[in-house]
Each structure stands twice: as structure tokens, then as C-alpha cells.
Amino acid sequence: MIGIFGIVMIFGMVFGGYIAAGGKMAIILHSLPFELMMIGGAAVGAFLLGNDLAAVKHTGRDIAKVFRGPKWKPEDYRDLLCLLFALIRIARSNPVDAESHIEDPDGSALFGKYPRILGDREAVDLICDTMRSASMNYDDPHQVEEVLEKRMETNLNHALHSSHALQTVADGLPALGIVAAVLGVIKTMGSIDQPPEILGKMIGGALVGTFLGVFLAYGxxxxxxxxxxxxxxxxxxFYQLIREVLVANLHNHAAAICIEVGRQNTPAHIRPGFTDLEDALKSVKQDAA
Structure with missing residues (x-):
């Protein structure tokens, strides 16, 4: 919602200020389709040229995040801590039972209680792979932590590709606006014998290209x-929380301490409250009993 409000505000303030200052929209509206075809078409073509099909699809999906916002909500972090708490308790009391959850999370009743987490393959794989490592008696938790760090860094770099691609397009738009403006000037010079009022409109139309390139880039x-x-x-x-809790588990801290380590390392605006989490963990213990 805030994204839509931002777009409306950008257009309202820019064009509203222009009109309030006495500007005429007619010349902009007349030139806009042609300038937009040149600048927008060139930008899209450059984007397609610089990215493969998978990256193009990835970027298309990620643009929706501008309006949807983050996938994971505070209640999802609470549910994740509850899931990890239950898995750690099971793994320490009965490793065989834990293995059934880890090896087949889709068929696990425990994972099934948290469908949003189960629906995220990376989160499930991260939990199961790390828990599997713990069951193999790794004697160096720091080694596991380093592996997790590299894995998450790789995943983050891949996820950020769409942002980099969009920023590259933004960086190129002002130059494409200049290209469109230069073409407009060339067109104007070809009509130099026309009266000043016509030449003025043609030069104004050419400048729309410069405006549009800068406006699209920075606005x-x-x-x-x-x-x-x-x-x-x-x-x-969300994935960093998984790492924090499961690495704490590898250090053989108490299950409650592992969960608190994860909670404390979560940013404040999405961090589950202590009392709220305690109530949720009590429910997990009751279900286990």
C-alpha cells in the first residue's frame, strides 16, 4: 500500500508543481508516447540483452515485492522458533524420531503445523541439512557455522540479482533520455525554416526526452x-535466525537458550515478544507431552 502511495505522490508532486507554476501539459502529452517508446523500449531492450531468461523472470516476480513487502511477518519468526525448539528437544531426547522429521519434512506432522515455513524450500533445507549435520557428530560447530554463512551469502547474492539489474537500468535511463533529446534536436534542426512558435514546441518536445529519462531513473x-x-x-x-539457533544447538546450549539466542539476534521490529514466545513454547511442550 505504501508503495502505491509513494508512486501517486511522485506523480502528484512533480506534475502538480509543474502545472501550478503555469506549465502546459499539452506539449508533454503530445511528445510522451514517442519519447516513452524510445527511452522505455531501449531500456527494456538493454535489460533483456544484459540478463538471461531466468533473471528476467526473477526480476518480474521481485517487482511485486515493492507492493507486498517482506514475505516473513513477526508471527512467522515466532512459529520458526517454536519449530526449531520442538526439533531440538526431539533430537536430544530421541534422535530416531528426529530423523523421521528431518528426512521427510513434507510428511512430518511437526513441519505440517507450520505450512508457511514448510512451503519455503530453502528454509526447510537449511533446517534439515544442519540438523542432519548435528546428527553426524560434528566436533567443530564453527565449521558448520562457516558453511552456513557461505551458503546464505551465496543465496543472498543470487536473490539480489534482480535489484542489481533494476539499478543498472536506472543508471542508464538518463543517458537514454539524452539520446531521445538529441534525436528531437536533430528533428528540430531539419525544420529550422519553420516559425519560432513551431520550433519552440519542437524543442520543448525534445527536452521531454531528457526529463523522462531522469524522472524514470530517479523517481x-x-x-x-x-x-x-x-x-x-x-x-x-529469517534464514539467519535458523543459523543462530542451530549453531547454538551445536554448542550444546539448553534448548531454551538456543531459542533466546535466535530471538535476541532478530531485528527489533520483527522480533517476537518474550512473553508471546514463552506462551507459544508452552503450547509446544504441551503438544509434545
């Missing part, structure tokens, strides 16, 4: 790239 595409990056990085905290 829309650039902010889109920044917002996509922000959302992806915030969702990354």
Missing part, C-alpha cells in the same frame, strides 16, 4: 531497485 526504477533490495535483505533475517 521510479531506482526506488524500485532500492525497495526490492531492502525487502530481500529483511527476509534474509
Amino acid at each position: 521510479l526504477v531506482g526506488p524500485f531497485a532500492a525497495r526490492v533490495r531492502s525487502v530481500i535483505e529483511e527476509d534474509g533475517h
Whole structure:
């Protein structure tokens, strides 16, 4: 919702201020379709040229994040901590039972209680792979932590590709606007014998290209790239929480301590409250009993 409000505000303030200052929209509206075809078409073509089909699809899906916001909500972090708490308790009391959950999470009644987490393949794989490592008696938790760190860094870099691609387009739009403006000037020079009022409109139309390139770059595409990056990085905290809790488990801390380590390392605006989490963990213990 805030993304839509931002777009409306950008257009309202820019064009509203222009009209309030006495500007005429007629010349912009007359030139806009042609300038937009040149600038927008060139930008899309450059984007397609610089990215493969998978990256193009990935970027298309990520643009929706500007309006949807982060995937993981505070209640999802609470559910994740409850799931990890239950898995750690089972793994320590009955490793055989834990193995059934780890090897077949889709058929696990425990994972089934948290469908949003189960629906995220990376989160499930991260949990199961790390728990599997713990069952293999790794004697160096720092080694596991390093592997997890590299894995998450790789995943984050891949996820951020769409943001980088959009930012590249934003960086190129002002130059494409200049290209369109130069073409407009060339057109104007070919009609130099026309009266001043006609030449003025033609020069104004050419300048629309420069305006449009800068406006699209800094008013829309650039902010889109920044917002996509922000959302992806915030969702990354979900996977970092998994790492924090399961590495603490490898250090043989008490299950409650492992969960508190994860909770404390979650950013404040999405961190589950202590009392709320305690109530949820009590429910997990009752279900286990």
C-alpha cells in the first residue's frame, strides 16, 4: 500500500508543481508516447540483452515485492522458533524420531503445523541439512557455522540479482533520455525554416526526452531497485535466525537458550515478544507431552 502511495505522490508532486507554476501539459502529452517508446523500449531492450531468461523472470516476480513487502511477518519468526525448539528437544531426547522429521519434512506432522515455513524450500533445507549435520557428530560447530554463512551469502547474492539489474537500468535511463533529446534536436534542426512558435514546441518536445529519462531513473526504477533490495535483505533475517539457533544447538546450549539466542539476534521490529514466545513454547511442550 505504501508503495502505491509513494508512486501517486511522485506523480502528484512533480506534475502538480509543474502545472501550478503555469506549465502546459499539452506539449508533454503530445511528445510522451514517442519519447516513452524510445527511452522505455531501449531500456527494456538493454535489460533483456544484459540478463538471461531466468533473471528476467526473477526480476518480474521481485517487482511485486515493492507492493507486498517482506514475505516473513513477526508471527512467522515466532512459529520458526517454536519449530526449531520442538526439533531440538526431539533430537536430544530421541534422535530416531528426529530423523523421521528431518528426512521427510513434507510428511512430518511437526513441519505440517507450520505450512508457511514448510512451503519455503530453502528454509526447510537449511533446517534439515544442519540438523542432519548435528546428527553426524560434528566436533567443530564453527565449521558448520562457516558453511552456513557461505551458503546464505551465496543465496543472498543470487536473490539480489534482480535489484542489481533494476539499478543498472536506472543508471542508464538518463543517458537514454539524452539520446531521445538529441534525436528531437536533430528533428528540430531539419525544420529550422519553420516559425519560432513551431520550433519552440519542437524543442520543448525534445527536452521531454531528457526529463523522462531522469524522472524514470530517479523517481521510479531506482526506488524500485532500492525497495526490492531492502525487502530481500529483511527476509534474509529469517534464514539467519535458523543459523543462530542451530549453531547454538551445536554448542550444546539448553534448548531454551538456543531459542533466546535466535530471538535476541532478530531485528527489533520483527522480533517476537518474550512473553508471546514463552506462551507459544508452552503450547509446544504441551503438544509434545
